[in-house]
Structures are given as C-alpha cells and as structure tokens.
Amino acid sequence: MPTRKLTYLQAVNESLHQILEEVPESYLLGEDVGAYGGGFGATAGLIEKYPGRVLETPISEAAITGIATGSAIMGKRPILEIQFSDFLTVAIDQLVNEAAKIYYLSNGQEKVPMVIRTASGSGTGAGPQHSQSLENWLAHVPGLIVAMPSNPYDAKGILLAAVKNNNPVILFEPKSLYKKPSDIDIPEELYEVELGKAKLVREGSDLTVIALGRMVDIIKNMDVNPSLNIVDPVTISPLDIQGLLKEANKTNKVLILTESIARSGISAEIFTQLYEAGFKGTMKRLGGKFSPISAAKSIEENLIPTQEEIKQAIEELMHEN
Amino acid sequence: MNNKYELSSLLKWYSTMLEIRHFENILDDYNRAGNLYGTTHLYNGQEAVATGICLQLEDEDLILSTHRNHGHALAKGTDSYQMFAEIFGKKTGTNGGKVGSMHISDPSIGNMGGNGIVGGNFPIALGLATAFKMDHKNQVVICFSGDGATNEGTFHESLNLASIWKLPIIFVIENNQYAMSSDASKMIAGNIAGRADAYKMKSFRVDGQDIFEVDRVFEEARGIARKEPVLIEAMTYRFRGHSRSDAEKYRSKDEFLKYEDPILKLRNILITDYNVSPDQLALLDEKAYKKMEMDAKRAWVDEPAEFDLNNLEGEIYAD
Numbered sequence: 001m002p003t004r005k006l007t008y009l010q011a012v013n014e015s016l017h018q019i020l021e022e023v024p025e026s027y028l029l030g031e032d033v034g035a036y037g038g039g040f041g042a043t044a045g046l047i048e049k050y051p052g053r054v055l056e057t058p059i060s061e062a063a064i065t066g067i068a069t070g071s072a073i074m075g076k077r078p079i080l081e082i083q084f085s086d087f088l089t090v091a092i093d094q095l096v097n098e099a100a101k102i103y104y105l106s107n108g109q110e111k112v113p114m115v116i117r118t119a120s121g122s123g124t125g126a127g128p129q130h131s132q133s134l135e136n137w138l139a140h141v142p143g144l145i146v147a148m149p150s151n152p153y154d155a156k157g158i159l160l161a162a163v164k165n166n167n168p169v170i171l172f173e174p175k176s177l178y179k180k181p182s183d184i185d186i187p188e189e190l191y192e193v194e195l196g197k198a199k200l201v202r203e204g205s206d207l208t209v210i211a212l213g214r215m216v217d218i219i220k221n222m223d224v225n226p227s228l229n230i231v232d233p234v235t236i237s238p239l240d241i242q243g244l245l246k247e248a249n250k251t252n253k254v255l256i257l258t259e260s261i262a263r264s265g266i267s268a269e270i271f272t273q274l275y276e277a278g279f280k281g282t283m284k285r286l287g288g289k290f291s292p293i294s295a296a297k298s299i300e301e302n303l304i305p306t307q308e309e310i311k312q313a314i315e316e317l318m319h320e321n
Numbered sequence: 322m323n324n325k326y327e328l329s330s331l332l333k334w335y336s337t338m339l340e341i342r343h344f345e346n347i348l349d350d351y352n353r354a355g356n357l358y359g360t361t362h363l364y365n366g367q368e369a370v371a372t373g374i375c376l377q378l379e380d381e382d383l384i385l386s387t388h389r390n391h392g393h394a395l396a397k398g399t400d401s402y403q404m405f406a407e408i409f410g411k412k413t414g415t416n417g418g419k420v421g422s423m424h425i426s427d428p429s430i431g432n433m434g435g436n437g438i439v440g441g442n443f444p445i446a447l448g449l450a451t452a453f454k455m456d457h458k459n460q461v462v463i464c465f466s467g468d469g470a471t472n473e474g475t476f477h478e479s480l481n482l483a484s485i486w487k488l489p490i491i492f493v494i495e496n497n498q499y500a501m502s503s504d505a506s507k508m509i510a511g512n513i514a515g516r517a518d519a520y521k522m523k524s525f526r527v528d529g530q531d532i533f534e535v536d537r538v539f540e541e542a543r544g545i546a547r548k549e550p551v552l553i554e555a556m557t558y559r560f561r562g563h564s565r566s567d568a569e570k571y572r573s574k575d576e577f578l579k580y581e582d583p584i585l586k587l588r589n590i591l592i593t594d595y596n597v598s599p600d601q602l603a604l605l606d607e608k609a610y611k612k613m614e615m616d617a618k619r620a621w622v623d624e625p626a627e628f629d630l631n632n633l634e635g636e637i638y639a640d
Contacts, residue, residue, distance in 0.1 A: 027455070052455075058485070063444045063478035070448015073433070076455065078448075093475075097438045098445060103639050105424045105434060107417035111639040142637045166639035238634070 003185030009178045011152035011186055012042045012117070015159040016079065018190040020050050023077055026163055029055040029064060030081030039083035040119055040178055061087050065094035065116070069168070072114040073102065077163050084130045085120035085172055088138070099168040100143030115162045116170045120148070121214055121259050122300055123176025128292035131300070133213075133260035135172045136269070139237035147195055147235040148172040150216035152182040154234060157193030165195060174214040174259070196235045198243035204229035207317055208251045210244055210270060212236070215257040215305065222307055226318055236266055241273045248274055252281035253317045259304045262287025282320045284313050326533075328595055330376075332605065334532055335591065337376065338368040338584045339609035341392045344401055347617050348391075348408060352565050356621075358410060361422045364392035366530075366560035369583035370495050371396040373535030374463060377543065383431045383449050384463045385442040387423075389559075390435030393465055394425045397432045401613060405620035418626030439500075440473030442466065443492075447479055450488035450550075461489045461546045469500025471513050480520040483550035491542050492517075492552040495529060497559040502571040517552040529557030530581040533590075 006014065019026050027050075028043060034056040037044035047054040057064045061082060068078040082088055088095065095116075102112050122131040139146045145167050149155040155173060162169035201216060206226035211219045216232045231247040233239060248254045254274065256267045267285035274283065286305040294300045345363045352361065364371070367389075375384065375396035386393040395401060399415060407414030408422045415425050426434030433449065436442040446464035453460050470476055471494060483490050494513050498505050517524035523545055527538040538553060545551045558580035562569045591597040629636055 055451075058478075058481060060478035060482060062475050063447060063482050066444015066446075066475070066479070067448040067451050067482070070445040070450070071452040071455070072448070073445075074449055074452030074456075076452050093438060093441060094444055098436075098441055104637055105416060105420050106426050106428065107415075107419060108639070109426070109428050110433075113639075142633075145638075 002188045004188070005181050006152050006186045007179050007181050008152045008155050008173070009041050011156040011182065012159065012173065013044055015156040015190065016043060016046060017049070019079070019160060019163050020046065020053055022190060023163055025075060026077040026079060027053040027055065028079050028081070029057055029067060031057055031059055031083055033081050038081050040175060042117065043081060061090035062094050065091040066098065068114040068116070069094060069099040069102070069112055072112045073110045077113050077115075079115045079117065079163060082116055082118040084126070085118040085134055086129050086132050088118060088134060095138065095144065095168070096141050100141050103167065104143060111166045112168050113166045114168050115159070116168070117159070118170065118172060119175035119178070120172040121174045121176055122293045122304055123214065125295050125297060125300060127295035131293035133172075133258070133288065135236055136260055136266040138170050139266060139269070143168070144237065145169040145195060145235065146172070146237040148174065148213040149193070149234060150174065150177070150213050150232050153184055153186055154193045154199070156186060157191050158195065158234070160190055161192045161195050164192070169195065172213065176214050177217055180217070193234070196238045196240055198231055198233045198240040198247070200247060201230040201232050202228060204251070206251060207253045207255060207314060208247050209255045209257060210247070211257040212259070212266065214259045218307070219257060219310065222310065224311060224314055226314060233270070239270065239273060241277050244270065245274060245277045245279055248279050248281065254279070254281060254283040255313055255317060256283065256285035257305055257310065258285075258287040260288055261290055263290045282317060284317055286310060286313055328597070331587070331591060331595065333376065334372050335584070335587055335602065336605050336609055337372045337396055338532070338587065339606055340401065340613060341368045341371065341395050342584060343610045343613040344395060344404070345391055347613050348405070351617065357408070357565070359421045360564050360566070361408065362389040362564050363559070363561040364389050366580065366582065367495055367497060367557045368392055369532035369535050369587070370493065370529045370555045370557055373532045374493060374539045377536070377539055378431065378463070379460070380430045381458075381460045382463065383433050383460070384465065385433050385446050385449070386435040386465045387439070387442065387467060387470070388435060388437055389467065390423065390425055394427070394432050394435070398430045399425060399427045399432050402616035402620055405617045406623050409620050409623070410626050411620055411623035412626050413620065413623045414626065419628065440466065440470040440475040443470070443475045443479035446490050447482055447488060450483070450490045451486070453489055454486070459547065461491055461543060463491050463493055465493045465495065467500060468494060468496040468498070468505040468509065468513060469503065470494070471516060472508060480517065480522060480550075480552070484520040484522050487549045489546050490550045491539070491546045492550065494552065494554045495557050496554055497557045499559070499563065499572070501563045504571070512554070514552065514554040522550055522552055524552040524554065526554045526556065529555030530583045530586060532583060532587055
C-alpha cells in the first residue's frame with residue numbers, strides 16, 4: 001500500500017474525500033464547509049466534487065446539529081463540522097438531550113449514526129472562546145462516543161470508524177496539530193482506527209505516560225532521561241481502561257497528561273478508573289490550569305502542562321516508591 | 322353546509338377525538354387514585370388539532386411532538402394499549418416502558434416521538450425533512466409545538482433554515498394560551514403566525530377548536546409543504562392544567578367559557594347538519610370509552626419495564 005507523510009489537516013481532508021466516495025449515505029454539513037473549505041481547510045475541494053453532498057449552513061449550531069441528528073435517524077451518515085469546539089456549547093441541548101438520547105428513548109427503534117468533527121484546544125492564540133478543551137463535558141453523557149485523535153494517522157482512520165458507527169461520535173481534533181506533518185507514513189487507501197481502543201505510542205520501561213491529544217505530541221518530542229512508556233487512550237468515552245491498566249502495570253508508575261482543565265476532568269477519571277481496576281502503583285496527573293485560555297502567547301503556553309512541570313512530575317514519580 | 326365531507330370521515334374524527342379525551346381521562350383517573358408514577362401533560366381541549374391533521378397523513382409522513390404528545394400519538398395511529406403500558410412503566414410499552422408519557426414514539430407508523438425539551442424538536446424536523454429531500458420523497462414532516470416554544474432560539478434557527486432550504490415541513494404551533502403558567506399574550510412579541518413572515522414562510526392562523534377549519538387549512542398547507550415549509554398557528558385552549566402538579570393559580574376558573582369544546586362543537590354539527598342521532602353518537606362515545614378502559618386495565622397488569630444493568634453499553638449504544 002503506497003504511503004507518504006501528510007499533515008493532520010491533509011489526512012482529515014483525504015479521509016473525507018474517500019468516505020464520500022465509498023459511503024453513499026455519507027454527506028458533509030457545517031458552516032463555511034463549501035468554497036471556503038471549512039474553518040481550517042479540512043473540507044477543501046469537497047463541494048466541487050460532491051456538490052449535492054456538501055451542505056453549507058447558516059451559523060446555527062443547534063439547528064445544524066439537529067439536521068445531522070434527524071437525517072441520521074433516516075439512515076444518512078452526516079459528518080458535521082463544528083468550527084471550534086467552544087461552539088458546541090450552543091449545540092449542547094441537541095447533542096445531550098436529543099442525539100445522545102434517541103436510541104434509548106426509542107427503545108432501540110431509532111439510531112443516530114452521526115459524526116461531529118470539531119477543532120479543539122489551545123496553542124493558536126485564539127483566545128478564551130476559541131481555545132477550550134471541552135471533551136470531558138461530552139464524555140459525561142451516556143449515548144455519545146468521544147474521541148481525540150492525536151496524530152494524522154489516527155485522524156484519518158478514526159473518521160471512517162466514526163462514520164461506520166451507529167451512534168453519535170464526536171471527534172475533537174487538537175487544532176494546534178493541524179499543520180504538523182506526520183512522523184509516520186500515512187497509507188493512501190482508506191483504513192479504520194478502532195474506537196474505544198488505547199494505543200501504545202512508544203514502548204518504555206520506567207514510567208507510563210497516559211497522554212491525550214496535543215499532549216501526546218508534546219511528550220513524544222520531549223527529551224527526558226527515564227524510559228517512557230507512552231500510551232494514548234485515543235477514545236475518551238468509552239475509555240479503554242483495561243488497555244491503560246495493562247500499560248500502567250508495566251512500569252508501576254503513571255503520569256496522566258491532558259490539555260483540558262485538570263479540575264473535574266478526564267485526568268481524574270482515568271486516575272480513578274485505574275485505581276478501581278486494581279492499579280497499585282503511583283500516579284500523578286497534570287492538566288490545564290483552572291482558567292480561561294489567554295490570547296497572549298506568554299500566558300497561554302503556561303496554562304497547559306509545561307515541559308518544566310512535566311519534567312518535575314516525572315522526576316517526582318521516579319523518586320517515589 | 323360542510324357537504325364536501327363524507328359522514329364516515331366526520332364520524333372517524335369524532336371517534337378519534339373521543340378516544341384521545343377518554344384515554345387521558347382514564348389516565349387522570351389512575352393518577353387521582355395515586356396509581357401513576359411520573360408526570361403527564363393532558364391535551365384536553367386541543368383534540369381537534371391533532372385529529373384534523375394526523376388523519377390526513379400517511380404512515381410515511383412523520384410527526385414530531387412535545388411533552389403534550391398523547392393526542393398526536395393516538396391520532397397518528399399509535400396503539401393505545403401500548404401507550405398506557407408506556408406511561409405505566411410496563412415492558413409492553415411503546416418504548417419498552419422506560420421513558421414514559423413525554424416520549425411516546427412508534428417510527429413504524431411515522432410517530433417520531435414526543436420531546437421533553439421545549440423547542441428541542443424543531444432542529445430534528447429539519448434533519449428528517451433534509452433526508453426526505455435528499456431522497457426525493459414526496460412525504461412531509463409535521464413538527465408540533467406549543468406557543469412557548471416559539472420563544473426558543475431553535476424555533477428561529479429552524480424557521481430560517483427550513484425556509485432557505487425549502488424543506489417539506491409543516492410547523493404546527495398549538496397556541497393554547499399558556500406556556501406552563503406564562504400567558505402567551507404577555508410573553509410573545511407580535512404574534513406567532515406573523516413570525517413566519519420574517520422568514521418568508523407562508524402561515525395560517527386557524528381556530529383550533531373547529532376541526533373543519535383545521536382540516537381545511539392543513540390540506541392547503543400540505544400542498545404548499547411539497548415545495549416549501551409552512552406554519553400553522555392553531556388557536557386553542559387546554560382545559561386542564563399544564564401537568565398533573567398544576568394548581569392553576571394563574572388563570573380564572575371561568576376563562577375556559579371563552580373556548581368551545583371541539584368535541585361538543587363537532588357533535589352539534591353532526592346532529593344539526595348531518596341528522597346523526599344523539600343515540601348513535603352516544604354509542605360511539607361508549608365504544609371509545611370501553612376500548613380505552615380495557616386497554617388501560619390490560620396494560621396495568623403487564624410486567625414492569627426492565628433494564629439490563631450488567632449490559633449498560635448494550636442498552637445505551639446501538640451495535
């Protein structure tokens with residue numbers, strides 16, 4: 001299978017082209033997904049190729065989430081772009097009370113096979129209403145599947161898995177990674193990356209780092225002494241706790257890294273579930289500070305776990321018994 | 322006067338309205354006897370709207386309803402025994418008995434369900450209608466809501482989208498004068514039918530107590546909806562409280578005198594203009610009551626709803 005390096009955005013774009021080609025029920029909708037190419041360019045070139053299957057919508061996040069939901073009930077496979085994940089707040093009733101509930105409400109008679117792709121997180125100076133990491137909000141809701149691909153390979157493959165899934169799937173794409181080229185080759189063909197399965201990013205022996213989204217990229221590229229066993233949950237809900245536990249037990253020391261705010265967050269959930277699943281080693285977690293994200297680079301970069309903080313946490317874990 | 326109608330159609334209206342009325346009165350009897358768990362929102366007084374509209378629909382036409390959905394569900398053809406079972410929390414219910422009065426659905430006959438969120442169904446209607454349009458279907462989506470829902474943002478987003486995309490939706494707003502306790506005349510700027518104008522959408526305002534008017538207007542609206550969306554504001558009145566826990570402190574006891582009972586109104590027309598005997602109508606009444614009473618009794622003794630706590634994933638997620 002031919003391969004080459006692609007950026008995260010190129011991988012998503014290629015996946016969308018191939019999905020529209022291969023899945024006849026699929027279609028795209030969202031704000032500016034036509035000639036503009038989507039908020040960040042992920043939908044470039046699609047409206048020209050599939051004019052009837054790329055629907056440009058007004059700025060009406062609640063209504064367009066309902067369009068995805070209602071058409072999914074009728075057997076379509078909508079892929080909705082919500083430009084910034086912060087705007088999901090405007091759609092949250094439709095997502096939480098409608099899309100997530102319909103399978104249960106209908107006693108299994110109606111299914112909602114829809115996908116939302118949304119750009120999330122900090123690192124672009126977009127300020128407090130365009131930089132949040134709200135993935136844990138949705139992970140709290142039964143009926144939704146929430147994933148956060150951390151690299152172009154996963155981004156391309158998980159999109160197909162999401163489109164094929166018969167439930168609402170929300171994909172949080174860390175937008176700070178959009179323009180980064182992949183460090184591994186991406187197959188030209190369409191392939192699937194399984195939802196609900198953690199991935200070992202790099203095998204190591206001293207300390208297991210469980211990192212999500214952008215933090216995978218950061219930890220992967222850090223120069224630290226201990227041998228790191230890096231694992232990426234990929235899917236936040238359902239969490240592959242057995243997969244994470246297996247990796248945690250390899251080193252008996254765990255550091256959980258998230259860009260999203262630590263307080264009441266997914267890091268606490270992973271921490272607790274590992275403990276409940278029987279993990280006996282030592283754990284620490286580092287997440288975003290309890291603050292809006294600043295537009296100023298000098299502040300923004302300190303609001304998520306910094307390299308210094310990560311190094312210090314690793315050191316502390318290595319010296320604890 | 323109303324000679325475009327076959328008597329059999331009028332008697333079908335009459336029976337359907339009575340079935341809705343009796344269904345809910347029996348439900349209320351169970352409630353008063355302390356036998357009902359959870360809430361109910363009765364449709365008493367509004368029966369002509371659901372009946373005049375849903376009896377014109379085919380199974381493939383879809384309705385979306387609200388928390389006050391029993392009338393729409395019954396008129397669309399949802400099984401009354403299964404509805405009682407749903408509300409009683411029985412496994413034989415329309416929805417497995419798991420979700421209760423506000424969420425009665427039966428997609429097999431085009432009842433896409435009630436909704437507990439005021440204004441929550443407008444965006445879903447857009448999606449159902451988008452699928453119809455993509456598949457070049459000739460069917461329509463009927464989205465029922467109350468006056469209160471027209472103050473939600475989703476109403477405005479959805480009217481705009483339905484209009485620019487020319488979706489086959491009929492928005493039926495049942496203005497029963499109150500959003501819970503809130504008086505529509507104090508809560509709504511302008512009027513509801515007028516709001517459609519802003520979205521370049523045709524609209525009608527109809528006397529919802531007069532089933533002949535509802536039928537006539539809906540037939541016209543249905544013709545329009547094959548090309549573009551349309552809105553009907555049905556002026557009506559709920560004779561009962563908002564829900565079972567409403568003490569009705571916000572309105573006077575005799576206010577209802579301003580509104581005709583749609584069932585009595587049709588009854589008078591049947592006797593006066595169609596020479597139907599009061600005895601024949603009493604028999605229909607009796608028949609509707611008996612059916613509902615038997616359905617309720619049968620549902621009451623069914624097995625309670627079940628949920629597999631050891632397979633949460635399977636209960637909540639589709640394969």
